[in-house]
Amino acid sequence: AQTVTQSQPEMSVQEAETVTLSCTYDTSESDYYLFWYKQPPSRQMILVIRQEAYKQQNATENRFSVNFQKAAKSFSLKISDSQLGDAAMYFCAYRSYGGSQGNLIFGKGTKLSVKP
Amino acid sequence: EAGVTQSPTHLIKTRGQQATLRCSPISGHTSVYWYQQALGLGLQFLLWYDEGEERNRGNFPPRFSGRQFPNYSSELNVNALELEDSALYLCASSLERAGGYGYTFGSGTRLTVV
Numbered sequence: 001a002q003t004v005t006q007s008q009p010e011m012s013v014q015e016a017e018t019v020t021l022s023c024t025y026d027t028s029e030s031d032y033y034l035f036w037y038k039q040p041p042s043r044q045m046i047l048v049i050r051q052e053a054y055k056q057q058n059a060t061e062n063r064f065s066v067n068f069q070k071a072a073k074s075f076s077l078k079i080s081d082s083q084l085g086d087a088a089m090y091f092c093a094y095r096s097y098g099g100s101q102g103n104l105i106f107g108k109g110t111k112l113s114v115k116p
Numbered sequence: 117e118a119g120v121t122q123s124p125t126h127l128i129k130t131r132g133q134q135a136t137l138r139c140s141p142i143s144g145h146t147s148v149y150w151y152q153q154a155l156g157l158g159l160q161f162l163l164w165y166d167e168g169e170e171r172n173r174g175n176f177p178p179r180f181s182g183r184q185f186p187n188y189s190s191e192l193n194v195n196a197l198e199l200e201d202s203a204l205y206l207c208a209s210s211l212e213r214a215g216g217y218g219y220t221f222g223s224g225t226r227l228t229v230v
Contacts, residue, residue, distance in 0.1 A: 037221075042223065043204060043224050044221055044222070044224075045206065045219075047220075102147060102164050102166070102210070103149055103174070104149075104159075104161070104208075104219065105161070106159040107158060108156075108157070108158035109158055
């Protein structure tokens with residue numbers, strides 16, 4: 001069974017600085033998807049960024065980028081120029097490529113605080 | 117376009133009662149997923165419905181059940197409520213089973229069992 005581990009329960013960053021959130025996963029599959037979701041106090045999960053395992057190029061979305069290391073099974077999220085609105089819980093998630101297991105498998109999350 | 121809607125927003129039940137939670141997916145989405153988010157435990161997968169059928173189930177007892185209707189909306193039923201069932205229940209919908217496009221989540225139902 002696949003597992004996702006986020007080793008940092010809490011992180012803090014100064015506004016305008018850069019922070020990296022860690023995520024590792026365990027799988028025997030070669031094709032899969034990885035995601036970072038943000039959950040602000042409003043509770044709604046918001047997709048931050050998505051990576052297909054067969055793509056070597058790291059995904060980027062504006063100030064958000066990932067460092068995907070397939071061999072190391074590592075998928076870290078870098079937030080550049082941190083803003084107060086980035087404060088939230090961040091969840092790393094895994095999804096099998098095949099259709100038999102369509103659900104996401106989540107890590108326990110990292111709570112990010114942004115200091116003004 | 118309306119997002120994923122969940123009702124009710126909050127629900128308070130007594131231990132031993134039944135709770136029914138509802139979810140309306142984004143128009144065109146055929147898959148609905150239910151997750152339980154208990155304090156400190158992250159999101160635990162409950163159920164996945166697609167095209168009206170249960171496709172996968174997480175490691176939860178049978179008193180957690182649900183169904184998907186012809187319009188793809190879904191409801192989650194929790195029977196014989198226990199105190200530890202208190203959690204945020206999130207619903208998500210997606211466009212296709214194997215697409216890997218990720219999901220759109222609702223804002224959740226906060227269930228409190230007293």
